[in-house]
Amino acid sequence: MIDSASSQAPADPKKPMGEPLVVVDNLVKYYPIYGGVLRRKLGDVKAVDGVSFDINRGEVFGLVGESGCGKSTLGRTLIRLIPRTSGTASLNGQDIFSRKGDDLKRLRGEMQIIFQDPVGSLNPRMPVSDIIGEGLLAQQDKENGWGRREIRDKRVGDYLDAVGLRRDYARRYPHEFSGGQRQRIGIARALALSPEIVICDEPVSALDVSIQSQILNLLLDLRAEFNLTYLFVAHNLSVIQYISDRVGVMYLGTIVEIAGVDEIYSNPRHPYTIALLSAVPEPNPRVRKRRIVLKGDVPSPAAPPSGCRFHTRCWLREQLGRPESCETTIPELREIAGGHRVACHFAETVTPAAAAEAAHVVVPVALAAEGLAAAAPLAAIAGGEVEETESDAAETAAAIAAASTTTESGTSTDSSDSGSPPPTGPQN
Amino acid sequence: MTTAATVRDVGAADPTPSDLLLDIRDLRTYFHVMDGTVKAVDGVSFSVKRGQTLGVVGESGCGKSVTALTVMRLLDIPPAEIASGQVMFKGRDLLKLPDPEMRKVRGNEIAMVFQEPMTSLNPVYTVGDQISEAVILHKGISKKAGVEKSIESLRLVGINNPERRIKQYPHELSGGMRQRVMIAMALSCDPDLIIADEPTTALDVTIQAQILELLRKVQDETGAALMLITHDLGVVAETVQDVVVMYAGRVVERGTVEEVLLAPKHPYTMGLLDSIPSKGKRGQRLNVIKGTVANPFNLPPGCNFMPRCPFAFEPCQVHDPRIEEADPPDVACWLYTRAPGISLPPRKRPTVAPLEATQS
Secondary structure, eight states: OOOOOTTSOOOOTTSOOOSOSEEEEEEEEEEEEEETTTTEEEEEEEEEEEEEEEEOTTOEEEEEOOTTSSHHHHHHHHTTSSOOSEEEEEETTEESTTOOHHHHHHHHHHEEEEOSOTTTTSOTTSOHHHHHHHHHHHTOOTTTOTTSHHHHHHHHHHHHHHTTOOGGGGGSOGGGSOHHHHHHHHHHHHHTTOOSEEEEESTTTTSOHHHHHHHHHHHHHHHHHHTOEEEEEESOHHHHHHHOSEEEEEETTEEEEEEEHHHHHHSOOSHHHHHHHHTSOOSOTTOOOEEOOOOSOOOOTTSOOSSSTTTTTOHHHHHTTOOTHHHHSOOOOEEEETTEEEOOTTGGGOOHHHHHHHOOEEOOOOTTGGGTTTTSOHHHHHHHHGGGGOOSHHHHHHHHHHHHHOSOOTTOGGGTTOOOOOSSOTTO | OHHHHHHHHHHHSOOSOTTEEEEEEEEEEEEEETTEEEEEEEEEEEEEETTOEEEEEOOTTSSHHHHHHHHTTOSOTTTEEEEEEEEEETTEEGGGSOHHHHHHHBTTTEEEEOSOTTTSSOTTSOHHHHHHHHHHHHHOOOHHHHHHHHHHHHHHTTOSOHHHHTTSOGGGSOHHHHHHHHHHHHHTTOOSEEEEESTTTTSOHHHHHHHHHHHHHHHHHHOOEEEEEESOHHHHHHHOSEEEEEETTEEEEEEEHHHHHHSOOSHHHHHHHHTSOOGGGTTSOOOOOOSOSOOTTSOOSSOTTGGGOTTOOHHHHHOOOOGGGOSSTTBOOTTTSOOTTOOOOOOOOOOOOOOOOSOO
């Protein structure tokens, strides 16, 4: 066994949580834009704009959102890889941003990060022993003895073991490893310092599906073994759902919804979350999803929309007849149920039926399985198959209405009014 | 020239059924590099019918993109070598076409949408120039008509205000918008076949949803066949009718999307489906395919998937299963086909847990 740093407070994820491990309050990170002849400051890219959340000890906090929403910037600002603009954050009750010198160095050992790109994040000129040992060398003191090569190498070997690599790989260079193995090295480097919290910044996005599941398993094993807390940043909603305990959804620099993972996936209340979840393609060709296709692109974070930042693309606002408050008032992240917080003025009006109405596209199933579904009317399929995601007849009607007006009906137009039953039952 | 005439004659005496658009037969594309030879595509056969949507699925390095690039004849030879095979397109073998003839096919009858909307557009030409270039070249229309045509194709892919957009440069557009331009470019010459190589991999889910919807719509309206190359089984399930699964340069399984995703036969396909994280697997370990993708310089003697296969048995180490010789004809695996010279009956066949919805 590896001796976990003795200085670390014993953490048991099962014990009732008292104080959260990390408290983030109104964190802001702007990147200034300079331009013109005099390189004057023209404005700011508001990458992270007033984000507040807690992370409990031992949990996996998932942070999800589209590219450019600020989720990676948030993670990096939090561990002081990049300076913040304003706001506060604390780890174990101690302020993160006011630390300096040796105090800051100690803090860095407690917060580690796993990067997305397993190629770019490892120095190609260093053997693995130096890559993992570099942090140990920086954090050496009389007590841990990491300044001594043999102690350091022992620890490097222990952590290579822990991430499932052979100890003698320590002498090899990064180019000798595959992508999945390199990511394991990155994980070993992060864990070698016995951190309290590990920021996982898209750790599996660059990996193939079959390797991705190996790394996810490893991360969960290591969490149990070393009592870790993860801030897990990813854009893949299935990965987030699998690994997280609580999830925060980000849009354009702000958190729009936070809830427990089951709550947020089964009962999303922010219109953006609902649209995001509906956009995930389902690997089961018989499951039909009613999809809300958002119009347009994410606005520029240099000039975010006024009021609610999502209002320019919001389907709920259209449904409600464009209420003024969406454009004028910034919605607060308010609690609507135990631990479920939403930043939407109209979160209470969001119902599955409302979402169904907005879902103007019913994703067609593979229509051509041996002609078996090809001739089936889409409406009938929709009625038969959408049951996966809906509960009452009104919604079915809405879905059928949506289906019959949509043009995405594949090869079924010629028979759209024949009354034949759905060719296959839902999910057998 | 005689060669061109011969090719046309062959095209006229079309031996293939008329609904067969693209027929790839035993294609082998090798790369000769310093460390040896990489058999990127090693005996691949599949076909696309008119109006069909076919998904080509596999992990990185399985040869799916190289197959597409070979069809388009976009590989540099050397280092690439097309060692054998035929790519029959409308009865003509594209691999034997002289270059000027191939140029008439490429971008005109077969169009390609690339993965990287960032790098596959030329940064120093306007969007309109790039779209109309192909139309003017292939359809022999005037420059003015080319501009009209590019406005029309931009409108078809759902870009607002196309009159303004054609004057913009790629850097002025977002990722999703650039991918729309790529699709507009592919559509501009009314191709019979669109090859889309990971068209949504670089995009966010909400934009991916828009692009997939667009591809479906366009395919529906124009009747073009679509060959969609992807590693995302969700995208496959929603977009295509038929699937071929590739591993280490070979087709290992093929069938309709329902057959392959709901009743996978090959242990690799099962492993891929099994390793998708989902809600129902929370708190459990994910099933993994052990090991890593086969090293292309050092493929095992028998089945390429053998070192990673949980069901491997004796013939897998010696004999190489070929989907062309398989019975049933849709999976290259000795669990289903009797191996030559071995009287051992196939073991009990593995089954895969039914897929569940990732969301409720």
